[in-house]
Amino acid sequence: MKPYSILIFDWDGTLMDSAAHITHCMRNAIALTGAEPRTDEEIRHVIGLGLEEAIQYLYPGKASSRIREIADEYRQEFLVRSKHGSELFGGARETLHALAQQDYLLAIATGKSRRGLDKVLEETGLATLFPITRCADETCSKPHPQMLEEILTDYDATPHDALMIGDSEYDLLMARNIGMDSLAVSYGVHGLERLLQHEPRGHVDNVARIPGWLAEQKVKK
Known part of the structure; x- marks a missing residue:
């Protein structure tokens, strides 16, 4: 018996080591629009939000037209102009395949478009592992639970699952x-102390430790 039937992963900072690439693209987008610079730390703070929500956080009170201008430049940087992508965290690919072989259902809930x-x-080459995914431009941005609600609906499941x-x-x-358990990974954009304030059920410091952590959990009654 497994403690959960469905594992829902964030992408950036959880499966892919992309914080530096995202920060680089956002810095370039900001510079191209002539907006006031933001530090790498400030940009890392908003990774995980939807794109326009992240920019609004960086520039509170900025006109929506300027927010969209920065967002459009970021998309061009990330999707078209940038030639240097990001790599999966070491062990991520093997971990995902191992979890799929253990009959966990997998999904993604991400701030990406x-x-x-x-x-x-x-x-x-991981698309086949994730039959259900939700992105920030399809739903409300995190921390609103709409992404999770829709994933659960597609899997005909409850937050308990x-x-x-x-x-x-x-x-x-x-x-x-949404009343769902969470597992914090401490190797991404937010430090462990900050993550623990939100009461995850547990935490791991390496993606490869996720199967072991799951094996230690008791089935909920």
Whole structure:
């Protein structure tokens, strides 16, 4: 018996080591629009939110037209102009295949756009492992639970059946907002102390430790 039947993964910072690439693309987008610079730390803070929500956080009070301008430049940077992508975290591919072989149902809930997620799923060859995915431009941005609600509907499941796995406070808050357990990964964009404030069921410091952590969990009654 497994403690959950469905594992819902965040993408950036959880499966893919993409924080540096995202930060680079956002810095370039900001510079191209002439907006006031933001530090790498400020940009990392908003990774995990939907694109326009992240930019609004960086530029509170900025006109929506300027927010869209920065967002459009970021999309061009990330999807078209940038020639340097990101790599999966070491052990991520093997971990996902192992979990699938253990008959876990897998899904993704990400702040990426649909176009961005489809691009990296194709590049990594992992699309077949994730029959159900939700992106920030299809639903409300994290920490609103709409992504999780829709994934559960597609799997005909309840929050009790699933575990949200992520590296940001937005992932953990999203899970809390729907009454779902979460597992924090401490190797991504937000530090462990910050993640623990949102009461995950547990935490791991390496993606390869996820199967072992799951094996230690008791089935909920």
